[in-house]
Amino acid sequence: MRRAETYIRTTELGLALASTYMTAVTLLKTSLYMKFKPLLLALLSRGENILGWLRIDLAYFDLSILILAMALSLLFWRRGDEAGFGRLFSLNMLMFFPSVIDFSMFNWINLILPYDPAPSLPLLRVFGVGLLLQVTYIALMNTVRFRGVREELVGRGAKVEDVDDVSKGQMAYLALLMTGTVAVVTSIYYATPMVKGLLVLETEGLPYPHVVIGIVCSILIAMATVIYLRGHETKAGYEPEDQIPEETEAVGS
Amino acid sequence: MLNRGVQELVVSSFAFLILGMFLGNLILIVLGLFPIVFLAIGILVGQPGEVEVRRGGEDLKVWVDGQVGDTLTAAVRRGVGLVTVGDRLPKSFRLDEGSNFKVLWKGARDVEASFSYKATCAKRGLYELDSVPWETRHPLQITENRLGACPAPRTYIVQPKPFFVRRIRERKALTRVPMPMEAKIKFGVPTTDFLEVRDYTSGDSYRMINWKASARLMSASPRPLQVNEYEREGKKMVWIFLDSASHMALGTTVNNTLEYAIQATLGLTNFYLSRACRVGLCIYDYDAHEWEGTFQRTRPAQDLKPVLASMERMEGPTKAVGDETEPSGARPQPRRRIVLPDIGRRQQFKIMREMLNVDTRYSDESLKEAIHSCRGHIVGTRPLFIIITMIDAAKTQGLVSGIRELHRYSGSLRQQSPSIIVFNILGYSVAAQSEEEEMAADLLEFHNRPIYAALKRLGATVVTWNPRAKSFVQALLHQR
Numbered sequence: 056m057r058r059a060e061t062y063i064r065t066t067e068l069g070l071a072l073a074s075t076y077m078t079a080v081t082l083l084k085t086s087l088y089m090k091f092k093p094l095l096l097a098l099l100s101r102g103e104n105i106l107g108w109l110r111i112d113l114a115y116f117d118l119s120i121l122i123l124a125m126a127l128s129l130l131f132w133r134r135g136d137e138a139g140f141g142r143l144f145s146l147n148m149l150m151f152f153p154s155v156i157d158f159s160m161f162n163w164i165n166l167i168l169p170y171d172p173a174p175s176l177p178l179l180r181v182f183g184v185g186l187l188l189q190v191t192y193i194a195l196m197n198t199v200r201f202r203g204v205r206e207e208l209v210g211r212g213a214k215v216e217d218v219d220d221v222s223k224g225q226m227a228y229l230a231l232l233m234t235g236t237v238a239v240v241t242s243i244y245y246a247t248p249m250v251k252g253l254l255v256l257e258t259e260g261l262p263y264p265h266v267v268i269g270i271v272c273s274i275l276i277a278m279a280t281v282i283y284l285r286g287h288e289t290k291a292g293y294e295p296e297d298q299i300p301e302e303t304e305a306v307g308s
Numbered sequence: 309m310l311n312r313g314v315q316e317l318v319v320s321s322f323a324f325l326i327l328g329m330f331l332g333n334l335i336l337i338v339l340g341l342f343p344i345v346f347l348a349i350g351i352l353v354g355q356p357g358e359v360e361v362r363r364g365g366e367d368l369k370v371w372v373d374g375q376v377g378d379t380l381t382a383a384v385r386r387g388v389g390l391v392t393v394g395d396r397l398p399k400s401f402r403l404d405e406g407s408n409f410k411v412l413w414k415g416a417r418d419v420e421a422s423f424s425y426k427a428t429c430a431k432r433g434l435y436e437l438d439s440v441p442w443e444t445r446h447p448l449q450i451t452e453n454r455l456g457a458c459p460a461p462r463t464y465i466v467q468p469k470p471f472f473v474r475r476i477r478e479r480k481a482l483t484r485v486p487m488p489m490e491a492k493i494k495f496g497v498p499t500t501d502f503l504e505v506r507d508y509t510s511g512d513s514y515r516m517i518n519w520k521a522s523a524r525l526m527s528a529s530p531r532p533l534q535v536n537e538y539e540r541e542g543k544k545m546v547w548i549f550l551d552s553a554s555h556m557a558l559g560t561t562v563n564n565t566l567e568y569a570i571q572a573t574l575g576l577t578n579f580y581l582s583r584a585c586r587v588g589l590c591i592y593d594y595d596a597h598e599w600e601g602t603f604q605r606t607r608p609a610q611d612l613k614p615v616l617a618s619m620e621r622m623e624g625p626t627k628a629v630g631d632e633t634e635p636s637g638a639r640p641q642p643r644r645r646i647v648l649p650d651i652g653r654r655q656q657f658k659i660m661r662e663m664l665n666v667d668t669r670y671s672d673e674s675l676k677e678a679i680h681s682c683r684g685h686i687v688g689t690r691p692l693f694i695i696i697t698m699i700d701a702a703k704t705q706g707l708v709s710g711i712r713e714l715h716r717y718s719g720s721l722r723q724q725s726p727s728i729i730v731f732n733i734l735g736y737s738v739a740a741q742s743e744e745e746e747m748a749a750d751l752l753e754f755h756n757r758p759i760y761a762a763l764k765r766l767g768a769t770v771v772t773w774n775p776r777a778k779s780f781v782q783a784l785l786h787q788r
Contacts (some may be wrong), residue, residue, distance in 0.1 A: 160332025182335050189342040192320075196313060197448050204445075208392070213411040221390045224413035228388060228447040232353075236346040243345075244338045269329030273340075277322040280344050284314060284351065284450075 059219040060205065063198050063226065068132050071143055074191035075128035077184045078150040079121045086173045087153040087164070092116070124150065135202075140195040147188050154181045182244060190233050201225050314450055317343035347450060355389035355446040356414045361458035363440075364424070369465040372432050375404065376464050379424035380440060384414045391419075393442045400431035400562055414444075430562040432468035432570065434664045437461065468567070468663055470574030471780035498538040508533035543586045545649050545691035548573055549678060549710075552645075552670040553594035555698055558735035565735035568775045569696045570663050572731060575780055576694060577659050581651065588649035588685065589659050590678045591666060594697060597674035597706030644681055645671040649691075675710030679717065686717045692727045693718075698735040699770075701755045704762070711766050728768040732756075737774045 082088055096116060124146065131143040156164065157174035158181060164170045174181075201222055208218045258268055324340030327333075364379035382393045394409040406425035413419070429435075439457035446453075505521050512535050521534040550573050556566040573589070580587050645666075647658055673681060675695070693714055697707065711728060718726035736749035753772070760770045773783035 155333055155335055156331065158333060158335060161330070163331065178335075182338070185335050185339045186342070189339055193317070193343065193346060196316070200313065200449060204390070204449075208411050211392075211394075211411075212407055212409045213392075214407065217411045217413075221411060221413045224388075224390070224415055225447050227415075228353075232346065232350055232448070235349050236342060239345045239349070240338060240342050243341060244334070247334060247338065266329055270326060273322055273325035273329065276325065276341075276344065277318055280318055280321070280347065284347065 059222040060202065063201060063222060064135070066226065067135070067195055067198050068129075070191045070194055071128050071132040071140075072125060074147050074187050075124050075143070075150075076121070077187055078147045079124040081154045081176060081181065081184050082150040083117050083120065084175050085153040086157055086175065087170070090170065135199070137196065137199050140192070140199060143195070144188070144192045147191070151184060151188055154184070157181075186237055186240065190237065194229060194233060197229055198226075201229075311449065311452075313448075314347065317347055350446070350448055350450045354387045355451060355454060356384045356387040356391050356444040357454070358385040359383070359391060359393070359442045359444065359456060359458065360385075361393055361440040361442065361460055363460045363462055364422075365462065367463045369467065370429055371467050372469050373428060373430065374466070375426055375428050376401075377405075377424065377426040378462065379422060380410070380460070381420065381422045382410060382412065382442070383418070383420040384412065384444075385418045387414065387444070388416065389414055389445050389447045391442060391444050393423075393440060395425070395437065395440050397427055397437075398429075398431075398433070398435045400433070401427040401429055401435075403427050429464065429466040431567070432466050432664055435464040435466065437463075465664065467660060468570050468574055470578050471571050472575060472578055501538055503537045505534050506537050507531075508535050543584060543651055545586045545588065545689055546576075546580045547588045547590065547649070547682070547686070547691050547693050548576060549675060549693065549695045549697075550589065550591045550666070551594045551675075551695070551697035552591050552666060552668055553596075553697075554668050555594065555700060555735065557668045558698070558739040563738065565698050565733050565738050566666070566668060568733050568738060568773075569698075570666055572696055572733070572773070572780060574660065574663060576696075576731075577656060580692075581653075581656050584651065586649040586651050587655060587659070588682065588691075589647040589662065590682055591645035591662075591671040592673050592675045592678035592710075593669055593671050594675065594703075594706050596672060597676060597709060643670075643672040644678075645673075646678070646682055648682075649685060675706055676713045679710055679713040683717045686714075690718060690726065692729070694729045694731055695768075696731040696733070699730065699732045699756050699759055699763075701752075701759055704759050707763070708766065711763070711768055715767070726767070728766075730763055730768050730770045732760075732770055732772045734772060734774040737776055740776075 099116075127146055128143055131139040131146070133139075154174075154176060156162075157172045157176075158178055159172075162170065162172065204225075205218050205222055208221065209215065258265065261268060321340050321343040324336050324342075328336030328338075328340055360383045362381045362383075364381065365377060368376050370376060378395065380393065380395055382391070384391050390411060390413055392409065392411045397403070397408055404426045407423060408425045408427070410421060410423040412421045438459065438461055440460045441455070441457045443456075444454045505518055508517065516535040516537075518534045518536050522531075525531045525534060550569060552566065556564070556569060558565045559567075577587050577589070645662070647655075647662055649655075650658070671678070679686070695707070695710070699707065707730070711730075714726050714728060734749065734753055736752045737746065740746040740749045760772075763770050771783060773780065
């Protein structure tokens, strides 16, 4: 029993640390971080006495951020529940967001303070890190569920070997599904520039701003997804619970 | 309904897309599509759809505490996911070996798996397992779990163990297990004991005609011939009245007062049947005396119109019996549970079969009503009545009225009181789990002493039995 669970936990740890490391490294190379780093160092240098007493050298500030992020990631993994992994995703997104801004068409930050994005990382790498983030989030949410299923099945009296088989199957299925999704999304990413010209031609004629069109499209995609999922449930036609026989009792009693 | 995980994915996807629109960022927009693509592919590869379950064992008839076993084979086809199959055992069954629950992973290939179990049946009854329920789940639980059941009938008959009273081994002990006093019934070989003079009916022997009485009566008015009727000899008869009121449920599901009462019933049935007695059984509800009403006609009144057609109308039209409306709130026809007296192994089987179904509130009749229901088989006979119940000092009215009813139908014969045994099972002692509870049970039993004296005055013998303290045979030997 321990072996399959250890396998799941190790996978979780690997994904959590890898995604946090990648986002943290990406953060350290963003132009937004570069802009704010001197300001942060100036603020920290005011408390030089305390830093000296703590034997912290500001020359290792980047490394400190990396270690802090990894430590938080480890802490969230140790909790091992859905809320912990939710926080891990939030932390990763927080570190990932500055790198995304570097590649955005609209510079909203420039409205608040003078900021000129100068990306130092290749676009593909940022996209790859984003994919890793999504994979980590979805995979961790599912592994938590897998562990819950394990507990439930063992509690219901299933054999541990059978439960191990189920866990292994679920993990394999998840890995396959993730690989497939990554392949499809990457294809979409590469295909987008090719259809961009066609889309621009179609949308140019519309008398609405592109943001409105985008939001409408997003809502339509979300609605279509929900309708698709619910439609599939109806097709499945599972038996309602009241048709399931109750626990057998002695006849006539 | 979409589960929480799916909703979260849809919402996160939507958030990514909106954010991507505001920032004009292709990465965020494409990443926003990730959860949607994930869900779409996940749903395309659906959960298992076809589950077939077969049983390998056979229907069994066992005694209480006997063991039953079964082997089930589950075959799963189509889809990917986990499948659970569980044979729902009755509550009173205890799993000894194996498991009645199986979980299996259905991958790309079809799967077939077997599992077997052995279980001990702790309570009597007829258990019919109709189907084997199964559940299939999507590997990531994106869609709702699918529930179903495969028809796989199986019947277990768990027979209660009777307390056999075969032989008394204690030499000094004087067995006081009573036998019916006389063996007179309506049918059988006539004895020399004169009963009455009655009208001649076809089939009566000419030797039975009482010529003197016939001449006397026929001289006054035209009458049929008169014949002498004599008492008839037959098998001795025993009537067992088993209480199924809710207070008999005292104790655990498996070891309660009713279970001991059933075992005692079977023991007594076995004892008397093996001694060539006719044994009848009637199950009643002690508490039913609280709502018992007047005895009502069970069959509709006969249509007397053809008979009365020729009669001249003397008075105004009267209301017909059938036209009478039933008073509002009248008690519906109660359920009767009677096994008519008979002899032999067949009767034993019939009583055993009835015992399989007995549970609390099995009958709707009070003791008095039950006696009234079988009065046709009691009147004119002198059977032994055994009332198996749990005497409670707080409510004795039903028992007393029942015993009076027995006197009414059986005691009038030659002014002799009927043989009645009240077999009292000490339910509180059965239910007692600790020493303190046993003391409380003893105290409650002590409160019952005046009731025993009152019942004795009514002509009944009270046999008390604490199943925890002494055996059934000892209880019969130590009766007062």
